[in-house]
Amino acid sequence: MLGSMKRLNSAILPLTVILAIALAICVLGILQYRWTNEIAVSEQQRLAAVLKKDVREFNRRFAYDFERLGEAFELDPAEPASTIDGRMLARYVEWKQSTTEPDVLAGIYLWRKDAAPPAPDLESLDRTHLQFQTSNWASELEQLPPDLQKQFARLPSSMAGREALYYPWKFYGDGDALVRPLFRLVSPARDSDMEVEPIGLLIVEIDEHYLDTHYFPELVEDLSSSGFKTVIRSARPPYRTIYLSGVSFPISSSPPDAQLDLFDSVVQEAQRRGHPAVDFVGDGQQWQLVVRHSSGSLEAAVTEWRRTNLAISLGLLLILLICLGLVFSTARRAERLGKFQLQFVAGVSHELSTPLTVINSALENVADGIAGDPAKAREYALILRDQSSRLSRLLDQVLLLASGKLGQSSLDLQPVEIASVVALTIAASEQVLREKQFAVEKEIAADVPSVVADPVLVSECVENLINNAVKYAGPNRWIAVRVRHARTHSLDEIQVAIEDRGIGIASPELGSIFEPFHRVQAVRDGPTRGAGLGLYLVKRMVENMGGQVSVSSELGRGSSFVLHFPVKRSGKEMAAPVNTSASPAK
Ligand code: ADP
Numbered sequence: 001m002l003g004s005m006k007r008l009n010s011a012i013l014p015l016t017v018i019l020a021i022a023l024a025i026c027v028l029g030i031l032q033y034r035w036t037n038e039i040a041v042s043e044q045q046r047l048a049a050v051l052k053k054d055v056r057e058f059n060r061r062f063a064y065d066f067e068r069l070g071e072a073f074e075l076d077p078a079e080p081a082s083t084i085d086g087r088m089l090a091r092y093v094e095w096k097q098s099t100t101e102p103d104v105l106a107g108i109y110l111w112r113k114d115a116a117p118p119a120p121d122l123e124s125l126d127r128t129h130l131q132f133q134t135s136n137w138a139s140e141l142e143q144l145p146p147d148l149q150k151q152f153a154r155l156p157s158s159m160a161g162r163e164a165l166y167y168p169w170k171f172y173g174d175g176d177a178l179v180r181p182l183f184r185l186v187s188p189a190r191d192s193d194m195e196v197e198p199i200g201l202l203i204v205e206i207d208e209h210y211l212d213t214h215y216f217p218e219l220v221e222d223l224s225s226s227g228f229k230t231v232i233r234s235a236r237p238p239y240r241t242i243y244l245s246g247v248s249f250p251i252s253s254s255p256p257d258a259q260l261d262l263f264d265s266v267v268q269e270a271q272r273r274g275h276p277a278v279d280f281v282g283d284g285q286q287w288q289l290v291v292r293h294s295s296g297s298l299e300a301a302v303t304e305w306r307r308t309n310l311a312i313s314l315g316l317l318l319i320l321l322i323c324l325g326l327v328f329s330t331a332r333r334a335e336r337l338g339k340f341q342l343q344f345v346a347g348v349s350h351e352l353s354t355p356l357t358v359i360n361s362a363l364e365n366v367a368d369g370i371a372g373d374p375a376k377a378r379e380y381a382l383i384l385r386d387q388s389s390r391l392s393r394l395l396d397q398v399l400l401l402a403s404g405k406l407g408q409s410s411l412d413l414q415p416v417e418i419a420s421v422v423a424l425t426i427a428a429s430e431q432v433l434r435e436k437q438f439a440v441e442k443e444i445a446a447d448v449p450s451v452v453a454d455p456v457l458v459s460e461c462v463e464n465l466i467n468n469a470v471k472y473a474g475p476n477r478w479i480a481v482r483v484r485h486a487r488t489h490s491l492d493e494i495q496v497a498i499e500d501r502g503i504g505i506a507s508p509e510l511g512s513i514f515e516p517f518h519r520v521q522a523v524r525d526g527p528t529r530g531a532g533l534g535l536y537l538v539k540r541m542v543e544n545m546g547g548q549v550s551v552s553s554e555l556g557r558g559s560s561f562v563l564h565f566p567v568k569r570s571g572k573e574m575a576a577p578v579n580t581s582a583s584p585a586k
Contacts, residue, residue, distance in 0.1 A: 081184040088234055112199055122134070140176060161183075216230075286465070359391075442480075443484075451567055466498055494565040
């Protein structure tokens with residue numbers, strides 16, 4: 001009672017610990033889920049703040065660079081028109097020395113409306129030789145002249161000097177150019193102000209290729225490293241892309257994470273510094289910055305982040321749970337194996353005792369002089385040789401079992417007359433059976449064909465089953481050994497049946513008795529000793545010879561073990577595994 005209480009405690013304790021750990025892991029999982037949700041909210045806020053900061057910085061730098069670009073090329077309308085080229089040159093040199101982005105500028109053009117020949121109507125700045133020279137329109141600006149004509153035509157024929165001084169730039173987003181009128185002093189006005197008239201246009205060309213390959217990539221670096229994709233495009237449809245970070249812009253139905261018109265900030269910067277603003281020729285000429293997270297949107301990014309985090313943490317917890325289960329099952333298996341090993345050590349001696357008993361009794365007979373005549377002596381010598389080789393064979397099998405290599409390599413396959421092997425095996429056990437007062441019923445068919453098998457193993461299997469029949473015979477000391485040739489349209493085999501009227505096996509146990517070290521519970525608690533290895537070895541040996549073992553049994557009424565050896569099979573065909581079938585006796 002006390003022992004079983006102890007066993008119960010030792011089984012319940014680890015189970016309770018494992019259940020407690022499993023429960024703790026589940027609670028951790030729930031906490032992790034909630035915690036991840038909370039973190040996701042702050043992650044979204046963090047990303048939004050990062051986006052705001054990066055966009056603000058982008059805007060600040062763009063406004064600074066482009067406002068300074070315009071500012072650099074403002075000319076005083078009060079100065080003589082004849083000095084425009086020289087002043088523009090000086091402005092360029094000054095700007096080049098002060099700017100950090102000299103390559104933003106693609107060219108400077110001076111277009112004069114009514115240039116009197118031979119004076120050219122278009123000059124461009126040769127930046128190598130630092131001089132203006134007659135020029136044609138650069139291919140990028142080819143579509144400009146008609147617009148410039150129109151712009152010029154819209155200019156008032158004259159205006160006050162102050163108005164001219166603050167006359168805004170016009171931005172041609174399509175042609176990448178900032179354009180502003182060139183003025184000539186007409187006359188000083190009465191109120192000591194002066195009057196000027198437009199004589200042409202100054203065109204500052206922006207290098208869109210440089211913007212695309214150097215300027216914008218550097219400006220969006222922070223945005224990109226925070227996982228945002230950026231596009232700079234015309235502000236209104238049809239959209240023209242000026243710059244795209246990456247190969248494509250994320251598609252999403254939600255509004256972009258950030259969007260702003262770039263030249264608005266240039267205008268603000270110019271106003272702040274007291275310089276001319278920037279206008280657009282048309283609404284579509286404005287450039288726009290559009291930012292979207294590479295996941296589609298900021299919300300999508302956070303959802304993805306949350307999902308990934310949850311998957312990782314819950315995955316880890318799941319792995320922990322699985323490990324816990326593995327630890328539990330390994331511990332159980334180790335415990336079972338420990339028990340089996342104890343049984344094995346106790347049982348192996350018993351497994352070895354049968355041939356030893358035969359050897360002993362044969363030797364005793366020899367010693368008692370029973371084997372006086374040469375024929376008898378030879379018979380005993382054969383028995384001794386047979387049993388000792390079986391003994392070593394059994395040891396080999398046990399060693400083989402221990403090494404896990406029980407296989408076909410050790411087979412000595414040859415045509416075997418099963419009937420005579422069985423008869424010899426019964427003969428070898430007959431004396432023991434007689435001593436134990438067993439009634440032995442033999443029924444060996446005469447016309448049994450031979451099969452390909454290992455004769456020693458066949459004999460070992462039969463002997464093993466006879467031994468079991470004797471061990472588990474109970475009070476009914478009866479066994480039968482039958483050999484018959486079973487032949488139907490689908491079957492052609494030799495069947496060796498070993499039957500007893502002993503204790504039998506309950507149906508639920510029948511499936512397990514062929515497992516190594518397995519012993520029926522009732523037997524395990526009883527006095528009969530054994531390792532639980534015999535049937536396992538029989539099954540492996542028969543199967544390796546291409547046969548199979550079946551059993552039928554009824555508790556308290558006896559058992560019948562049948563070895564099935566197929567007839568007319570080649571060695572290779574016999575290697576195919578077959579199932580061991582077990583069924584209760586009918
Ligand atoms: P063991 O060394 O225990 O006999 P076996 O592998 O030969 O090992 O048999 C496994 C178990 O099958 C036995 O412990 C016993 O419970 C049951 N068994 C085997 N043969 C018989 C039989 N003829 N009658 C009843 N039970 C048997």
